[in-house]
Amino acid sequence: MFDKYLIVDDSLRNLPDGSGFAFEARLGYYRGLGLSMVEELAVTVDGEDIDRAAVRFHDGDDALTMDDMEIAYDRRWEFGAKATISVVRPGGLAQGEHTLDLREKLRISYLPFPSFNSDSKTLSVR
């Protein structure tokens, strides 16, 4: 649910220190969820799957790796809230348009299977 709203428009940018790129995203669920239940934030850029180890989640000052998120029992991704997802990629992305795919895999306790939500948008690096 909320698939088309996951990737925030006009939010793709290169990181100032040249270490990668980042964009804003929302959680595809009708309530907030503890970060430990966000099993996967799978990012694809221009058809290239990004390695899980290169993905970071920021909801404040400190960045979490996907492994960190698995044990972040006391932090939540609030309903409708924009968080930053960054990708370690030296040099960042070339100027111009890029197709970005995001797939969120959530561990929802009352569902027998994981919840998958995905969005794809073509954004310009700003």
Next chain:
Amino acid sequence: MPHQIKRGVSLYSFQEELFLGQMTIEDCFAFAASIGATGVEVLPEQNMPGFPHISDADVAWWKDTAAKHGVELTCYDMFLDTKVRKDRPMTDEEQVESILRDLRLCNRLGIRNMRILVFVRPDILEKCVPYAEELDVHMGVEVHAPWHMEHAWILRTVEVADRLGTGHLGLLPDMGIFNKHYPPVWRDRFIRQGARPEVADFIVQQHEEKIMAEYTIYEVAVKMQGNKAEIGMAEMLRHTPYSNPKRIKDYIPYFRHIQAKFYEVDENLVDPSIAYGEVIPALIEGGWNGYLSSEYEGNRWIQDVQAVDSREQVRRQHLMFERLLAQAEGAN
């Protein structure tokens, strides 16, 4: 005899606008009051940032804002994250502690009904009954499709409530269990995803004839070589039970609140799928005097092609309720 059914709204109904920041909580209260609703149902994990750490000032804000708009807080929708850890499920003790956390916040908010997710085990709830009694919160297990009022899993909660003789454990029906016709907004979405109209029509017709879902799924998946959208549309039949509206009144002693699920009310103020025209007379006959709390869930079926207007949908559902309540009252 005049009916005593009250009209309320769940904040779930405005999830599209709340998610996108197009409405505030206070807008929802004001809107509910504007259509004559007197109750608002809340989802703390959706509507209260910082959950579960909610300050007394926050609690006061919720109470004051409700009072300001002349509505009461009717129900607290809890969640239970039994899979919070990847390495192991929650222990029974942790589950009870999580539910107790919700019971306490519910009590602080002055709310006396809690919607319990249907998957919560009856024996866990049994352990919570003493706390629910102390905090005076009724724990109503959500009777949500594909479960129904007389499903064996639901009857386990009824059995526990009877055995304990408690007035603080029971049921909380979601009207999605009275899905008489395949929702048109579902059909249309599957067509946009690639279902052939003739296959979609076949699935709708199978539901009209109340044919067991498994027959239709096999027909579509195997015999018709259905594509992904068509199989998905057929599989949704598992979640569209039409249980007997006449039976609801037998369970009224077990519930204190009703979630009035809907996917669409059309411009003629008719719900094309959920059998409110049959449910409301049965509720009046049974002497139901609690809330019908609007739970609009159509947004996820139309948001891919059009702007969602949850307020208009809820407004229409309440006009439909007024009409059906007046009709049923006149017939009694």
